[in-house]
Amino acid sequence: MPTKRETNPKYSKLKAFKIKLLLEELPTMDVLHVRDFAKYSNPTCMRCKEATETYYHILTCQENTTSLRHLLTNVITKILKKYQTYSEAKVTQITRIFTNNISISDPQNPTINRVTLGILPSLATREINRTAAVKGKKQTQIPQLILHYIAKEIHEKIWKPRCAYKYTNNTRCEQKDEDREIPTQSTAQMISQNYNPQTSENNKLLKIEK
Numbered sequence: 001m002p003t004k005r006e007t008n009p010k011y012s013k014l015k016a017f018k019i020k021l022l023l024e025e026l027p028t029m030d031v032l033h034v035r036d037f038a039k040y041s042n043p044t045c046m047r048c049k050e051a052t053e054t055y056y057h058i059l060t061c062q063e064n065t066t067s068l069r070h071l072l073t074n075v076i077t078k079i080l081k082k083y084q085t086y087s088e089a090k091v092t093q094i095t096r097i098f099t100n101n102i103s104i105s106d107p108q109n110p111t112i113n114r115v116t117l118g119i120l121p122s123l124a125t126r127e128i129n130r131t132a133a134v135k136g137k138k139q140t141q142i143p144q145l146i147l148h149y150i151a152k153e154i155h156e157k158i159w160k161p162r163c164a165y166k167y168t169n170n171t172r173c174e175q176k177d178e179d180r181e182i183p184t185q186s187t188a189q190m191i192s193q194n195y196n197p198q199t200s201e202n203n204k205l206l207k208i209e210k
């Protein structure tokens with residue numbers, strides 16, 4: 001099973017996405033615009049046409065079918081239920097800890113909180129563990145699981161629909177480029193190539209999905 005996973009393109013795609021998300025290296029229009037000005041002369045979001053499509057904008061665009069907050073609440077609910085420690089108050093509390101600690105910055109509007117997806121301060125991790133109140137060893141898995149599922153959900157519910165929209169409404173004569181590798185190796189690629197997630201983590205995650 002673990003070896004299968006390493007070669008499963010579905011997983012490696014998600015893995016690469018998680019790392020790009022963490023490093024804020026998604027091929028958003030503003031990034032493409034800087035890389036290839038001739039081909040991407042307009043960095044505006046294709047969906048709402050109201051703002052530059054930045055990393056921040058991808059996650060907050062009004063055309064998204066789900067809000068980041070909604071997504072977060074759903075993920076936390078699902079995990080607490082799985083660990084049989086669900087209560088509405090816990091979900092509210094943990095959602096609050098996450099929104100306070102993982103924030104994406106809007107470079108055009110510095111007054112908005114910053115979210116760094118992928119890394120939680122240890123204090124926040126401890127607070128989540130305490131709130132979730134799962135007994136024993138399993139407790140420490142919860143913050144990481146939540147982060148994993150947040151990335152997964154962003155991939156499924158925000159990034160994929162965004163890319164699907166881009167392909168079907170492509171009026172800017174751009175090639176399909178989300179899957180194309182960046183010519184010079186990016187940090188995300190280097191890390192993803194050397195990154196060996198714990199196989200046990202994956203087994204747990206698979207169980208949760210059932």
Ligand SMILES: [Zn+2]
Binds near residue numbers: 045048061063
């Ligand atoms: Zn938009």
